[in-house]
Amino acid sequence: MGSLMRRYWLPACMSEDVAEPDGAPRKARLLGENLVVFRDTQGRVGVLDELCPHRRASLVYGRNEECGLRCLYHGWKFDVTGAITEMPSEPVGTPLSEKIAARAFPVVESGGFVWVWMGDPDNVTPFDPPIWAQAAAGNISVVKVHADCNWAQVLEGSIDSAHSSSLHSTNMPSAETVASSTATSTAWLRPSADKSPRLDVQKLDFGFRYAAIRTPIHDPDLRDYIRVTVFQAPFTVHIPPTDRYRLSQMLVPTDDENTMFYWIAWHTDPAKGIAQDDWRRFCGAEVGKDVAAVTYRKVRNAANGYLQDRAAMRAGDFTGIYGIPVQDMAMWESMGRIADRSEDRLGSSDKAIVTFRTMMLRAAQAAGEGEDALTPPIALSARLELTSFEGLVDKADDGVWPRIDRTMMAT
Ligand code: FES
Ligand SMILES: [Fe+2]
Incomplete structure (x- = not known):
């Protein structure tokens, strides 16, 4: 059933749950996977794996500021695409930030909901808005x-x-x-x-x-x-x-x-x-x-x-x-x-x-x-x-x- 569900866009939460730019990130659990949803400074919504790719602390507790979500543990910071924009625990100019990223999901907002694609990332079905949109x-x-x-x-x-x-x-x-x-x-x-x-x-x-x-x-x-x-x-x-x-x-x-x-x-x-x-x-x-x-x-x-x-x-x-x-x-x-x-x-x-x-x-x-x-x-x-x-x-x-x-x- 999980394979079938992953052929559809899924509602991670209501847009209302992440209404404010730089507001509190929200945890969403879907199909047994834990995600974090946040709205950045510019109003873009990101959905990432909940756990930080560094040493697996939850990003739900992170700081949401200046266009990214910063893990509290060692301060790694991720933008809505999952790319690492800062890595303060590593030496300046570390090549690591290019090699690692948080797992990010394609996101659409429509009809009052934040929708994510959890299926094959190379085979994303075009988003069809719900009828209430x-x-x-x-x-x-x-x-x-x-x-x-x-x-x-x-x-x-x-x-x-x-x-x-x-x-x-x-x-x-x-x-x-x-x-x-x-x-x-x-x-x-x-x-x-x-x-x-x-x-x-x-x-x-x-x-x-x-x-x-x-x-x-x-x-x-x-x-x-x-x-x-x-x-x-x-x-x-x-x-x-x-x-x-x-x-x-x-x-x-x-x-x-x-x-x-x-x-x-x-x-x-x-x-x-x-x-x-x-x-x-x-x-x-x-x-x-x-x-x-x-x-x-x-x-x-x-x-x-x-x-x-x-x-x-x-x-x-x-x-x-x-x-x-x-x-x-x-x-x-x-x-x-x-x-x-x-x-x-x-x-x-x-x-x-x-x-x-x-x-x-x-x-x-x-x-x-x-x-x-x-x-x-x-x-x-x-x-x-x-x-x-x-x-x-x-x-x-x-x-x-x-x-x-x-x-x-x-x-
Ligand atoms: S566990 Fe997130 S920065 Fe270290
Ligand atoms: Fe009923």
């Missing part, structure tokens, strides 16, 4: 939370429409008054009370999309309530939007047993979208309050039972756990660091999960053997199938995808 910077809001489990069990939550009708039922209640998913400051109202969606999965060259088809409250004979989720391999999911913002997630492998969960709410229309602070408040993922600064570890976590409130449950709250992402985390992390899938008993609403598992196992095997696997992620952002969807759709006898595509193009 179409929105203005002020209209891209990001929730970031650390999860103490494998990335795949996190991702399987994002492609699992059925759980939203139970786990998130307090935050996503059905309402007779709405015609589509309607965002308030505390909930997303939906025009269906159906808890058992029928799933229709369509495989695509870059992943798949599926329609979760529910019976609507009004006109159930004439219409379906359809929610389309897109899986963009290897770790991005575009989930159905609300009336105010579109929604994407990245479930990025920190290593086999840890994941960085990113949830992006965005819109290209400046009149829509949700402010960063409001988005984090809605999700119960405010930095410094619900999640720790720098590490993004949760205040409500397994060690304190996610502060589950049984009195609130008796009073009508379904989970007694505050915040959609933390409700999810409680489920994902309770499975263990790496869940044993041989014990699963799958049902018909797990169709997308089955597609994910077979598709990714096949792709990982092909990548491991150096073969083509899924489509190279180039110019995907222009494709219609990348767009998630939700709404009431007239029933017709020409199949679910033609119906949905026609409706998407009309909106």
